[in-house]
Amino acid sequence: MAIRIISIIFLLVQLQIGFAHPPGLSSADLTIKPEGVDAKITFATQDIEAFVPLDTDADAEVSDDELGAGTRRIAQFVIKDFKVLLDGKEAVAGNEYKVIFDRQNNAVIETTYPGTSTVSIVVESKLISKLPTDHKQYITVKDAGGRELGKKMLTQKANLLEINLKNSAESEESENHPTSLFIDFLKLGVEHILTGYDHLLFLFSLLVVTRSFWPAIKIITFFTIAHSITLALAGLNVVDIPSSIVEPLIAATIIYVGLENIIRKDTVTTKQRCVLTFFFGLIHGFGFAGVLREMGISSIETGILVPLFSFNLGVELGQITVAAIVLPLIWWLHGQKRMSRFLVPVGSILTxxxxxxxxxxxxxxG
Structure with missing residues (x-):
């Protein structure tokens, strides 16, 4: 019975992993210049490939010809539904564009919308409506001197950013209040941890051996400190590790902790588990930073400080919420003699x- 209950719990988790899709993220940085508006639009490659497949012959390899044809179609697909209005008139992007695939599996489209604006600029991202419902796009607009004129998190229900250039300070304060931006990234942090099943499973594998409050609190604290450090370092571009390295390492940390639970069982001390948690938490922090990198805001110039802090806070709130629900269940199972001896080994094997x-x-x- 104990094995069946534990297995059912993990089966439900695996079903969520199979069917849940974390929200897509993208960004657009616009710079207003005398000759026009320079735009840099960044999407996760997997979001775009759903509509513009690069491997057209399905041979599991993207040839140079396929890549060349794909970049043209990607640029056309994105630019077509990314509208810029200058003083109420639509600016049409020029024929010149550039598509770059960066180390974080992003597609970066650079183009220019010719024209001048003295009254207002309106950015409308119709492309969001073609993407999954939860897709978010972070927009920033600056002048030629680098001064920020406006920023906003766009969604399908609110896909418009309008800035009054004659009084950009008041426009920014009314529509892009820091509190609104803080809340947007706070929610994003909560959503990311709640849909980040690899991070949650790692945390579960650390906590499943605990039987009381303080050991669990210490483990969670060390995890928080560790991933906050690397999230900040990666978010500020101090350290840059490709997701192709980080994501497999995160999976490896889950396997390692699961094996340690099976092999060492109750011989692992809280101090040893905290040290392990800290070092592995550093790796998971780079994974969290990948979310901000996907949005193209991992630089101080694009206003990383507020998003970085509020996103991390959201991760912590989501983490605490999950722990508050899961830990009492773990401790209750440990208190049941028949179930207790199966909880760690069965849970760790499935982990x-x-x-x-x-x-x-x-x-x-991959």
Missing amino acids: CIAGSYWLFERTVL
């Missing part, structure tokens, strides 16, 4: 299976 799947997916299939 290793999930971690191995992610590792295979992010290396061989």
Whole structure:
């Protein structure tokens, strides 16, 4: 019975992993110049490939010809539904554009919307309506001197940013209040941890061996400190590690902790688990930073400080909420004699299976 209950819990988690899709993220940085508006629009490549596949012959390889044809179609697909209005008149993007694939699996489209504006600029992202419902796009607009004129998190229900250039300070304060931006990234942090099943499973594998309050609090604290450090370092571009390295390492941390639970069982001390949590938490912090990188805001110039702080706070709130629900259940199961002896081994075996799947997916299939 104990094995069945634990297995059912993990089966439900795996079903969520299979069917849940975390919200897509993108960004657009616009710079207003005398000759026009320079735009840099960044999307996760996987979001765009759903509409503009690069591997057209399905041979599991993207040739130079396919890449060349794909970049043209990607640029056309994105620019077509990204509207810029200058003083109420639509500016049409020029024929010149550039598509770059960066180290974080992003597609960056650079183009220019010719024209001048003295009254207002309106940015409308119709492209969001073609993407999954939860897709978010972070827009920033600056002048030629680098002064920020406005910023906003766009969604399908609110896909418009309007800035009054004659009084940009008041326009920014009314529509892009810092509180609104703080809340947007706070929600994003909560959503990311709640849909980040690899991070949650890692945390579960750390906490499943605990039987009381303080050891669990210490483990959570060390995890928080560690991933906050690397989230800040990566967010501020102090350290840059490609997601192709970070994501497999995250899967490996899950496997390692699961194996340690099976092999060492109750011989692992709280101090040892805290040290392990800290070092592995550093790796998970780079994974959290990947969300901000996907939005193209991992630089001070694009206003990273407020998003960085509020996003991290959102991650912590989501993490605390999950722990508050899961820990009492873990401790209750430990208190049941028949279930207690199966909880750690069965849970850890299933954890290793999930971690191995992610590792295979992010290396061989990635």
